[in-house]
Amino acid sequence: MRRPFVVVTGLSGAGRATALNVLDDLGYVAVDNVPLPLLDDLMRSTGGDAGEKARPLALGIDTRTFGFDARELVARIGELRKHPALAVRLLFLDADTETLQRRYTETRRPHPMAPDRPVVDSIIEERRQIGWMRESADVSLDTSSLSPHRLKQILAGHFSLGLSVGTRISVMSFSFRRGLPRESDLVFDARFLKNPHYDPALKPLTGRDPAVAAFIATDPDYHPFVDRLKGLIGPLLPRFDAEGKSYLTIAIGCTGGKHRSVALAEELADWLRSAGRSVTLSHRDVGAAGEAGGAG
Template sequence: MVSDTSEALVSEQEQPVDQPAGPTAEPDRADTDLVIVTGLSGGGRSTVARALENVGYYVVDNLPQTLLIEMAELAYAAGGTARKTAMVLDVRSRAFSTDLTGAVKALRDRGFHPRIVFVDAEDKALIRRFESVRRAHPLQGDGRLSDGIAAERDLLLDAREQADVLIDTTHLNVNQLRSRVEEMFAGEDARRLKVTALSFGFKYGLPPDADFVLDARFLPNPYWVPELKELTGRDEDVSKYVLGQHGARSFVETYARLINATAPGFEREGKRYLTVAVGCTGGKHRSVAIVEELARRLREVRLSATAQHRDLGRE
């Protein structure tokens, strides 16, 4: 269960431990894996927190921002499993401050390397979610639901801009969001670049969290081939059809080389997550097949890459 306090960390810190025979160097604070989760109410912070807990993080929910440094130091001192700690911040906390930038800088000045995960969604999706549970927005007051969402967006503008990971949950269900977070944070070197190859349909809008946007609509559409229309880009027949078209494989190879060539630079600059979005008309055939092949090519050159399909199943 996600915890609201730091009691477990304190208890772990107080437990006696066996002392090694010889002197050992004090662990580096940079080795403490800190994740800060924030974002819009209704965007999916709780789901992100549970997913992080599933992959071994100690999760502290609704932490006042003023306690960030204290919590980080507790995690560092406790050691063991507490070295992987996620802290969830949101406007429910009366101590919430707009100066997340300053708080993160203070952590870095102490030697920590926190990662910020920001969850977002379109207003219409947030409104639908609040109405489905018949709950008021924390900043709504006597105004409308849309007023509370607008106020929160303003409050979190700086936090969104400095996020290491931006996840738009407009078109993600709970299981898709959980799976995406678990794939990002499970069992990988925290400093290694992780690439998400994401298919989407242009008719549903551009993914706002994309770093690169590629257009696969130059390829013939399998939708117009009767025996392929009801299949998807994950099916072998569709994949062979798409990748067999003139220019398809060189398209994948070109961008695979580009990503592989730029990955070391991104890592040196501290970027840990890269989203490469590939679009076609509906996100069912061409983009799905291209994304699956692109992720496979990137794994062949030993990059950490996963395939995600935003709009698959919407048609």
């Protein structure tokens, strides 16, 4: 079995340290800011003694790292991918400029690119220099709207060291009003279904409540839509498995993310589990929808 080796890079402030902590929790030897010339020494020192299995390795490296060169890093990863004893993957973390600027403002840390210039200028310059690396990445994540818990879920889906059971699937509901989940692979719209928001008895509930699910299921288009959805997704899963896709996020949206999308996500997750799939289920905007009073 090949030794897992994850290289974590991306824009400063996009979550590299958090990702390394998650990988450490998953069982990797997680090391940050090791210059490329020392990479061979690091791999040997964590390779295991005689009779021991080499430890999975996660390496954080970005523009803060001494002597960092993006093109040299990509070239080196390309060489390592040819090594028969290694399973090398590049994780690139990104976030929108506004989010990165806010994170630096909150932490009051100087940006490594140009500590004497406005943060936004540094972010733009760093994106210009290394943004192209995401095209070489095996996994690219935009962390702008991801909570630490959600990021951990996604990273565990991609990089878990457990026995592979095919593509791991995340099913989530969301509110279109609050924007598309950036980590989604497949997005479906449930806004055409009957809306429980306008029933006073159902409005305070969510799609997890049987009464709400039963109400939505009375829509004459509900069951045909669910059947078509399963007919679309079902044949795709073996193809994702064959391509080696480790993690798939299916997002179901409605107006407020509280009723229709939640009920549909619950049904879809149950169906996938009954088919023997590894599934995590989350409802991104249930609390937010209730607080905002948005139609579900």
